[in-house]
Amino acid sequence: MLEEKEKETLLNSIAERIVKMRLSDVAIFLLESSKPISFLSSQFLIFLRPFISVYFSPNTYDKFVEILQDRKNIERLIKLIEEKEGLE
DSSP, rough: OOOOHHHHHHHHHHOOOOHHHTTTHHHHHHHHHGGGGHHHHHHHHHHHHHHHOOOOOHHHHHHHHHHHTTTHHHHHHHHHHHHHOOOO
């Protein structure tokens, strides 16, 4: 289980990367639409782990999947993206 500080750090780095890549609108749309099925989405990401671990650190990827299992974290990520993009 991740600590709150670790979750916040990871969410901040994800939000910064999304904003830096100029994918804020797409990310917010996808995150909003995935909230109702957040647990199923995270389980699908676990299924994809062997393929995605080629591109990402397995440890970081596992933390990301754990964060996405909770809808509150998805909402927090959306708010961080909006803050960093200046959409609020």
